[in-house]
Amino acid sequence: MGIDESSARRRELGSELRRLREKAGFQGRDIAKALGWAQSKVSRVETGMRGSSELEAAIYLATCRVAPDELKRLLDLHAEIEDGVWVRRHNPRLPDELRSLVVQETTATAISSYEPLIVPGLAQTEDYTRAIFRGAGRFANDDIELRVRARMQRQYLTRRPHPPRLRFLIHEQALRLPVGGMRVMHDQLLHLVLLNSLPHWLVQVIPTRAGARTGAEGAFMLEYSGAKPTVYVELHTAGLFLEQPKDIAAYREILRRLAEAALNREQSTAALARLASEYDRPEEDPDGRT
Template sequence: MSAAPDPLGRPPLERYLALPGFTPTVLTMVLGYRLRALREAAGISPRDASKELGCSEAKISRLERGESPLREHDIDTMLRMYGAQHELETVCELARRAKEPGWWERYGSAVIPKWFDKFVGLQEGSKLIRTFEVQLVPGLLQTPEYAYAVAEGGFQATAEEVRAKVEMRLRRQELLRRAEAPMLWAVLDWPVLQRPVGGREVMLGQIQHLITMSRLPNIKIQVLRPDCVAIGSPVTLLRFEEFGLPDVVYLEHPTGAIYLDKPEETGRYRLMLDDLAVMALSPAETRKELRRVARDLG
């Protein structure tokens, strides 16, 4: 396999064949952005590429944004067009790996809807997770008891679906303790600590768990000051250090989610998260406040 350089000076794709832990979601994004870099380096417009491929410009956009799986025929056509046929073997192998199901996909749509499936895959491959939560403790920081209470309060889930939802949530949390764990930076709105999800005992256990998790080197937890008024919805920003992938902002609503990756969009949310972190109690002050809340609950 050739180790030809990337048009933008990034490491060659071959390195991803040897790197473990890359999720299908992230691999699809890596390939999409690689194809866009090759197209732009060849001076070919999306319109001309779509004509050669016999498809719409919208499909080219979806492929380059990692929103659609790549077929071997399309890969061959695009690489020939871009003068990068030497990458065919590597790209096809990574495309095959990108089609392998992630561990979370075995739970099915009743437990993990399609619009959330992508988020889990992106989160698994991220290096930094920044999140602001206004209603609940973030899923990555929930105790099993708290997670059960949240799942039971959802949309008419069966007992088996509740069990599976909690099991999957706890499995997702394992990424925070792996060897190369991502950094999690969570800002919680003040009412999150006051809302007794699952009752007093469950909430006490959850607060104690937040104190424990806040001491890990890759986790930073902050709580907004009581006098801060943060009007908005939950937001999560994911950052990747591999292959120059853009930040992705995840915005969830009751029946779906929105994914943003344009710099002008994600930049605004990054600044918003920066402002919230400045307004919030520091991590040390947050631990002190969590201990106070625990005493009140105990």
């Protein structure tokens, strides 16, 4: 039996996905539109005739507003399918913190972010993402490609119908850090210019001259309709989710101070375009020759 053929466990998972979709009051076409899938893909996943990645399953379940315990049970069921004899063994499971982040992002109505060293993941181009993972020196090539695809899939939430409001504060030093070379940075900067033209996006550059006011670690604040906010801080080996009022208040104040130091939309767009033009030149070899 091949990797894309149906199995009992896959049919079981598909049946559960369909049950929860119907419980949430969605038609198959509603889920397809929300996830950017073909309607036939929804049908094949729900009947067990097509596999899905764990990230796809997590986004599907979060869109259906599945309770945390039910989400964990179904993703564990998905992992059992991944461990079966008909599935490629080298596919790594999503880390628990990434599972949680996918759910939080998918259900958020607004996301605010500050990054001092790199462009935030939801705003990265594919080549920039690949360069980041390669530069980390911790992943095999196959693992890098899986992580790149996962990050690109996460970005669909920014393009879906009724996306969250997105406000990204990016330090100038992150935009001057040459990740992946001149072409990669040129394309990444132009991508940020494009994002800043979209009504639900706001990309603001924090200039280096802002000085010490920008001394903060990168963090996300996610806000919801009818629920308390969450702050996500990504560490080297784990991710922290903070929900205590004092933590939320502290990060609101950090974001407020950073916003005061940042350029406005028009100034930021102009700065991003200028930086893109600086990267628009031939690559140099190690000896400095073009």
